[in-house]
Amino acid sequence: MTTEPTLQGNSANTRTIRSYFALIVVTSVLQSGLVLSIYRFRLAGGITWSLALVAISPQFAVIRGALRRRADESSSYISQFYMGAVVFAVVFAVVMFLMTALLVVMTTQFVNSLSFAALVAATPLTLGLLFTVFLMLPKRMFIGGNLGDVLLPVRMKVVTPALRRIFRLTALYLVYLLLDFMAKGFETPTGVFAYAVALLPVLPIFGLIWVYARYMAEEQDEFQRHLFHQSIAWTLLGILIIASALGRLQARALIFRHHPNFFQITSIFPLFWWLQLEAVLIVNAVQAFRVQRQEKRETRIDGAAAR
């Protein structure tokens, strides 16, 4: 039987792991910024590989950080965790390298590549935001002994099962975005098939409605449901403002003059998806942080009263 030693109470380990996650958050924001700059400034051409290397350079800090912490670690469980983290960081760096290179090549060959740029930039940012949640929940972390648990060492208990299902479906949506982007490379079909292909990107919107409807029906926790409704409302309003403002600027040919389809629904939709999920994560993280802070305060008050 595999035991799962908890990190609770082991403040030295918790601190080290928290600082490691903080490093991941900072580097992921930096990485997303670099990817967006590469896309925004249309950097391309012979320096493709150098640019891709620049985009993943913050990742080296994460790998170095994990290796250094592993060298200082006496516990074999935590040591395994860092080894898993290094493996993950290396695989992630390779994937990001290839994706950024593809993005650089793509900006010169395709007109509408915003979906892909959003995907590439959103990947490290989302991982960073997920880690932010973990940062807020140090007491909820525990590390398992087998390789599976080492590669996926942290569990997020604050997210309800229904919400977790949405995150799994988001992973599927990423695959869809990639396929959608790859389909653009093929010759445009004709006839009825052309209509089918053109309407295909709309299908995930129905998927999203189904997933949300299911979530609202399944979520037992009414406060979580309330937070979810709020995040949908605010994200929709935000997207409406962004899309309206950019649409007006585009109508007056002030921006994206050469890209008439830049703000079509298939580009806005992924933006909505990501922002909404991230809003849920942030709200959850803030809530969890508040609960922890209040519990600490209560413990202090109770302790003082007992004395």
Next chain:
Amino acid sequence: MTNCLRVLRAERGWSQQELADRLEVSRQSVNAVETGKYDPSLPLAFRLARLFSTTIEAIFDDQP
């Protein structure tokens, strides 16, 4: 809306997590209700009242 959930909880020596487990909701929900940031639905208010063997009016007060 104000409430005396914290007092009722303290009387029984329950943490927010324990109360959340008994109500089958998340700890955040208990925290949000307790701090007055979120007003519970009637079913949840009834569950709270039953759990503490009292009435809804004894727990919640709509006077500021």
